[in-house]
Each structure stands twice: as structure tokens, then as C-alpha cells.
Amino acid sequence: MKSKLYVPGVGQAGVNQLGGVFVNGRPLPDHVRQQIVELALLGIRPCDISRKLLVSHGCVSKILTRFYETGSIRPGSINGGSGRHSKKTYNTRIEINKCHQNVGISPSSHKSIDNKELSPTRNYRSFPTSPNHLPSNSYSTSRYFSFHHHNPFLFQHRPSPSVPTNPPSDEIDESDYDDNSSILSIETKPKPSSSLIKHSIENILSNKVTIKNKRPLSLSSNSSHDEQTTNKRQKFIAC
């Protein structure tokens, strides 16, 4: 059973079965969420991610599912958003749904793309375009999926910093990439430096990363699971 303790200003904190500290009702820290997604993209199995990050596997599954569906690693609306849809955001959702019907993207896949992702404070860095050129409407979301479709390599691990990765499109602002940092980033907090992200992942994976770098999307020891994982990623990228 998890032990609970009250932390002033934070809420009811607890320790899960894996020994990880969490706050009930509050989303995981963004850097943890980002690590979950990045580890999954590196080919780490969800169960391993769960153990390494001390997050329940249900949470890992939920975050990854959301990420594959929406491309967003952020919590839906609690942090920095509203826990309840305002009329304004609801109307915005209607608009985005209409737009996605036009572009062939299922609205249901954007159940979490509201509030924050549609708000003016949206994390533009999550999208591979210049913030100055990204409209705060559904176009950005459509562009996001278009970006994934045309730039699947960006969701593959890039082990060697020395290998230049030229954006295939001149629409992409190079400043958004920050050398080796992932396109995934944090909205509400100061963006962690790329070195921090890289450092954290390397710390977590230690030498495991170097092994998996050779085959980032497949593990030879578990072919059936790899197929599922790869299919899921391909499905996500294909979106």
C-alpha cells in the first residue's frame, strides 16, 4: 500500500508501490512525462519505463496512449488550464473538430487537445515551426500531424550529435530544435536545457541507451512486443 503524507502547498503526496513519489490528483512533473515519452521512443518497454521512473505502469500506459493519439505529452488541462471546459474553449473545440473533419483527422483523437493546446499560452515549441508563424488555432495542430508525417526521423533517437539533421522543410525554424533537444518540451516551466534532458535520460538508461541506439525501434529479444510497439509508433507517425 502507498503511504500518504500531506505536503503544505502541494497536497496529499504519496509513495506508490514502486517507491516513486506522487501527488494524488496532480499530474506528473513535465520532465517525468517527457522522459516517459522519450524512453518509449527509444524503444524502452513501458514496463521498464515504469520501473525506472518509478511511475505506475497504468500511468505510463495512459501517457503513452495520449502521446500516440495526440502528440502531446502534457496533462490535459489541470496544470495551467482549467479543470472544466469553459464555453470559450468548448466552442474552440467545435471549431477544431470542424477543421479536422475537413483535413481528415478524427476529432476523437484530440480529446485532450483543448485548453492548453488551444490556449494562447500553447507550447509552440511542441510544434516544429517558428512560434512567430504558428497561428493559435487548429491549423497548428494539423501542421503538427503533418510535421510528424513528413519528419518521422525526428521521433527517432539521434545518438550522435555530430550527425547534422537538416530540416527537410525551410518552413521549420532551426531555433526550435536547440541542437539535440527533443521537439517535446515543457510549456509551463522554463524549458529544461537539452543537456539536462539528455543527461537525465542517460542517467536513467545508463549504458542501456548505447545498446539500444543501434536498434532504437526494435529489441531483438522480444519480437512480438516489438511488433506491437513498432506498429503503434508507425501508426502514430502515420497520423
Place this chain on the structure above:
DNA sequence: TACGTCACGGTTGAC
């Protein structure tokens, strides 16, 4: 063993 799903208790913020 790994994974998806669900109920539960809790937090948050609009109304």
C-alpha cells in the same frame, strides 16, 4: 511477465 482498461480518491478552476 507485459500491457490495456477501469474504478477510485484526490485536485483544480470555471460557474
Place this chain on the structure above:
DNA sequence: GTGTCAACCGTGACG
């Protein structure tokens, strides 16, 4: 200023 409500959170159990 306060209470209600709905959406969302992560955990843990289940299959």
C-alpha cells in the same frame, strides 16, 4: 467570498 460541479490526475487492481 463560498460552494458546486465537471474534467482531469495518478494509482492500483483486474483480466
